[in-house]
Amino acid sequence: MARIGAEALRTVLQDRADRADAQRVTPPNMTRERRRPVWVRSLWGDFQIWRAYYTRHGGGDGSAPADSLLGLWSSCTPATARILSKLSALMPFEPAADLLRETTGATLSGRHFHRLTAEASAAARRWTAGRKPSAEAPDTLYISYDGIGTPMRKECLAGRRGRGPDGKARTREMRLGCVFTQTSVDDDGKPVRDPASTTYLAGLLPADRFGRAVKAEAVRRGARKARLVVVLSDGANWCGKTAATNFPKAVHILDFYHAAEHLRELCTALFGEGREATVHFRLWRRALRRGKAEAVFTQARGVLPQAKDPESARRNLAYLELNRPHMHYDLYRSQGLFIGSGVIEAGCKTVVAQRAKLSGMLWGEKGVQDVLTLRCLLLGGELDRFWDHVFGIDRAAA
Numbered sequence: 001m002a003r004i005g006a007e008a009l010r011t012v013l014q015d016r017a018d019r020a021d022a023q024r025v026t027p028p029n030m031t032r033e034r035r036r037p038v039w040v041r042s043l044w045g046d047f048q049i050w051r052a053y054y055t056r057h058g059g060g061d062g063s064a065p066a067d068s069l070l071g072l073w074s075s076c077t078p079a080t081a082r083i084l085s086k087l088s089a090l091m092p093f094e095p096a097a098d099l100l101r102e103t104t105g106a107t108l109s110g111r112h113f114h115r116l117t118a119e120a121s122a123a124a125r126r127w128t129a130g131r132k133p134s135a136e137a138p139d140t141l142y143i144s145y146d147g148i149g150t151p152m153r154k155e156c157l158a159g160r161r162g163r164g165p166d167g168k169a170r171t172r173e174m175r176l177g178c179v180f181t182q183t184s185v186d187d188d189g190k191p192v193r194d195p196a197s198t199t200y201l202a203g204l205l206p207a208d209r210f211g212r213a214v215k216a217e218a219v220r221r222g223a224r225k226a227r228l229v230v231v232l233s234d235g236a237n238w239c240g241k242t243a244a245t246n247f248p249k250a251v252h253i254l255d256f257y258h259a260a261e262h263l264r265e266l267c268t269a270l271f272g273e274g275r276e277a278t279v280h281f282r283l284w285r286r287a288l289r290r291g292k293a294e295a296v297f298t299q300a301r302g303v304l305p306q307a308k309d310p311e312s313a314r315r316n317l318a319y320l321e322l323n324r325p326h327m328h329y330d331l332y333r334s335q336g337l338f339i340g341s342g343v344i345e346a347g348c349k350t351v352v353a354q355r356a357k358l359s360g361m362l363w364g365e366k367g368v369q370d371v372l373t374l375r376c377l378l379l380g381g382e383l384d385r386f387w388d389h390v391f392g393i394d395r396a397a398a
Helices: 002-023 066-070 078-090 093-103 110-130 207-220 237-246 256-271 275-289 293-306 310-322 329-334 342-356 365-379 383-390
Strands: 030-032 036-042 045-051 054-056 140-151 171-185 191-193 199-203 228-233 251-254
Touching: 002 036, 002 045, 002 066, 036 066, 036 078, 045 066, 078 093, 078 110, 078 365, 078 383, 093 110, 110 365, 110 383, 140 207, 140 237, 140 342, 171 207, 171 342, 171 365, 199 207, 199 342, 199 365, 207 237, 228 237, 237 251, 251 256, 256 275, 256 293, 256 310, 275 293, 275 329, 293 310, 342 365, 365 383
Parallel strands: 140 228, 228 251
Antiparallel strands: 030 054, 036 045, 140 171, 171 191, 171 199
16 A cells, blocks of 8 residues: 555655656756656655756765655655644654554664754744734733753763762753733633743743843744733743743742742751641641732741741742742732743653653753754644645635
């Protein structure tokens, strides 16, 4: 069956190339040579197409104009290119190649996946950078970002210190950002994320460059037209600076669950392990949700001189006080806004960890960036839009 399919497709493409070559006038300053073959990789199997080849007078690269009419990408048919990019985003190259060979007539290897991933991701980044802002005006647009350690090869860790006892770095921070929208709340007044509204971007970038990339994605998603823009973060220094620099007019919310975790550590540091710490944590966490952060801090400062672990108590209290402007949880909840950064927390696992942190993986900078570029597009529902652009398909008109 695969051979029949491959032969049928070969016949169609060869006829297309024959008709194009017969109608084409030799371009100026070029010489038409004998026809040359090009290998086409399809889901039915590989085959050759013969087409006219032209060389330039005086040397230089030649060309086969009929190739553009065949709709090939890196010698792959459109369907093959799409499948390869999706499998590359989902799983390691060699298992992906094995799966494709077992289920189709394709004879692609892991190297083909690697090459297409590199070429497609570079084109996808250019496509993303050139996209125009959305014409729609979102009601509430959320921006969230975080970082996750990604295992890297030794040469990519030179000069970097790690957090382990030996001080050796084994990972690099992959920064992940997401943008999503909210239009409504449920019957209980809790916010509901709009279906299929989340897009992602990832990069091994310094905080300032990553911040600009997140801003560009937010603008493309309609941040300048949105009724309200909200930044959700975990309170890390780079997150706060990114929000202040790139989204100064946005509502910046500290993830409530990070605040609660620091509050738990504060209670343990003040009262030690046991019932007293648990009781204070529950009372103070409830007070935080009700917008009484200042009262909590005042009480905590009052018992600080008797803290069981003064250093930890001061550190956690300082974190909470620093993020005080972003802890008006009573107000956020009354407006029907999200107060948790669960979307980006889950994204760190689904977008990055489940592809780039599998057992035994060690990455180079370009390799992990290329794979995650495609994975962000795939999980954000935009990979097919990219290929539609590449192959000139207008789905709105179809």
